[in-house]
Amino acid sequence: MRPRFSFTLAAQDGQARTGTIAMRRGEIRTPAFMPVGTAATVKAMKPEAVRATGADIILGNTYHLMLRPGAERVARLGGLHRFMNWDRPILTDSGGYQVMSLSELRKLTEEGVEFRSHIDGSRHMLTPERSMEVQRLLGSDIVMAFDECPRADQGRDAIAASMEMSMRWAQRSREAFDTGGDHAEGAALFGIQQGALDADLRRASADALREIGFDGYAIGGLAVGEGQEAMFATLDFAPSQLPADAPRYLMGVGKPDDLVGAVERGVDMFDCVLPSRSGRNGQAFTWNGPLNIRNARFAEDTRPLDERCLCPTCAIYSRAYLHHLQKAGEILGAMLMTEHNLSFYQQLMAAMRNAIENGRFALFATSFRQDYLGSDE
Structure with a gap:
């Protein structure tokens, strides 16, 4: 036991x-x-x-x-x-x-x-x-x-x-x-x-x-x-x-x-409503920073939310489709965006655990901040 x-x-x-x-x-x-x-x-x-x-x-x-x-x-x-x-x-x-x-x-x-x-x-x-x-x-x-x-x-x-x-x-x-x-x-x-x-x-x-x-x-x-x-x-x-x-x-x-x-x-340890609440409201967290999928520039964007993300949402659905779901107020939009955000958070935690285990956390943190805070996706 x-x-x-x-x-x-x-x-x-x-x-x-x-x-x-x-x-x-x-x-x-x-x-x-x-x-x-x-x-x-x-x-x-x-x-x-x-x-x-x-x-x-x-x-x-x-x-x-x-x-x-x-x-x-x-x-x-x-x-x-x-x-x-x-x-x-x-x-x-x-x-x-x-x-x-x-x-x-x-x-x-x-x-x-x-x-x-x-x-x-x-x-x-x-x-x-x-x-x-x-x-x-x-x-x-x-x-x-x-x-x-x-x-x-x-x-x-x-x-x-x-x-x-x-x-x-x-x-x-x-x-x-x-x-x-x-x-x-x-x-x-x-x-x-x-x-x-x-x-x-x-x-x-x-x-x-x-x-x-x-x-x-x-x-x-x-x-x-x-x-x-x-x-x-x-x-x-x-x-x-x-x-x-x-x-x-x-x-x-x-x-x-x-x-x-x-x-x-x-x-x-951490907890926060942010990934699920943001997902319902059209904000996605990505390795290149947050993005608002309701923005008009995503209306014909065929890319996934995050090309580095391993979640089912990113494997199947385009930014254009997620943009449409959010603008139309469809429940599926909230579901897919939340699935992505929660998956991204868990991938981030796994990446930090791996970096600590391998003695390279400082390098990881520096690289993460450069991508997350310095990009405009």
Whole structure:
């Protein structure tokens, strides 16, 4: 039987790392990108198609699933894996970020967050204990501790107070997770570092998380409007503050060049809605940079989206056809564009893993940026 959770580093090149997370439902190759299945679906994709892109793990959204169809209902139906026909690992976020973004609909206290559903206005209370219960009912493999994600433009005192409360919530999450019986014995719990852009606050957060003890550690509070330069400046110190023998997960990131820069700084795991959302809206990510397939210049372009891409969309369909589908509002356009984007992201992760294994990550990163940021396809 596979272990409950283990992380093995296979190679390191500079700060960039590659390795394997082993869990009972399968192995996760790192650096790893997790497609986002917000409401038990990666939009416009069948689960088997998501797996075919090379994804080892997907993300489910605690907030949305607890409201619809409801965590208790998912549990009665056999858990999230059976419900959505995904037999590999699933990471669920804690619900904290979505609740915190509903500033007009919630009330924050030490106990947790009281909020009104954006669906029907019903009132709910989400606490560290309830977050652990919901994620247990969903049956997730990697559970995220409940935290608050403050805006980076708040004052330092407010960010410090928020971080300290998140660390108290992390302790409560740990205790509630550990009472989870069979689920706790088979799943993993990740803590979340906070502290915005402040190195001292992030150090204090990392120290508190180490003291509690987690299977993996996330870097939260980034990709919330601070810009790439500020994010990279924070990643210059934040990953190294976390344990080297555990996975480091940068939440909610990002664009392809964000991923390369973050791996360069020691990050192992990512998630983002960008490849699927962009695909539905006509943006394709390619080795030569992003392109908007709705642009008139593609109306008679017989080339694939990306001649270097190995996905089924690029093997069969032309830019001209995809342009037509998008302009006509056909569902197939969203499906094919999403399939390409998710495949491209997985090919990018595989290329980074290979470059790290062969000790040439710096060369890869330089070449990638020249093509991705310097081309006009």
